[in-house]
Amino acid sequence: MGCTGSYPVEVRTHTALHVLKGAVVRVLGEAARWTASTYVKGGHGRLVVQFDRKPSPEELARIEELANKTVEWDLPVEVVTLPRREAEERYGDAIYDLFPVPEDVQELSIVLIRDPGGGIWNINACNKEHTASTGCIGRLSLGKPRFRRSKRLLELPFDIEPG
Numbered sequence: 001m002g003c004t005g006s007y008p009v010e011v012r013t014h015t016a017l018h019v020l021k022g023a024v025v026r027v028l029g030e031a032a033r034w035t036a037s038t039y040v041k042g043g044h045g046r047l048v049v050q051f052d053r054k055p056s057p058e059e060l061a062r063i064e065e066l067a068n069k070t071v072e073w074d075l076p077v078e079v080v081t082l083p084r085r086e087a088e089e090r091y092g093d094a095i096y097d098l099f100p101v102p103e104d105v106q107e108l109s110i111v112l113i114r115d116p117g118g119g120i121w122n123i124n125a126c127n128k129e130h131t132a133s134t135g136c137i138g139r140l141s142l143g144k145p146r147f148r149r150s151k152r153l154l155e156l157p158f159d160i161e162p163g
């Protein structure tokens, strides 16, 4: 096992958002399941989720650890194109972020990372480019998070190691 392709750094950073989101929901629970926005520039990324408090240092360490476990496990990043209705019937609103996909979009590109037990690590309707497996991302380190109480938004900046 191991990553066999070579990818532009922003593709690795973008794919890391999916891995990190899975770790965030594992550690902070379903309350953190809505992504409000994402940002990628070079090897730097930021995931912003709706949440109601600042996570503890232990929780943040656990999120980082789990995200890096996912990279070590080198899980396949599956992409399937489905009619929107079918995707919604199969996966519910887990595929969506806080801001809705426009009504006129009838076909969704679903990005799915399964955990080693066959459960879902992360699923999201996303039409960007991804690495073939999580091992291609490289190690991820979390920066200092910011919690914006008035907006109930938790910002999680991160960097991936140079590839």
Ligand SMILES: [Zn+2]
Residues within 6 Å of the ligand: 014, 015, 018, 111, 126, 127, 128, 129, 130
């Ligand atoms: Zn994506």
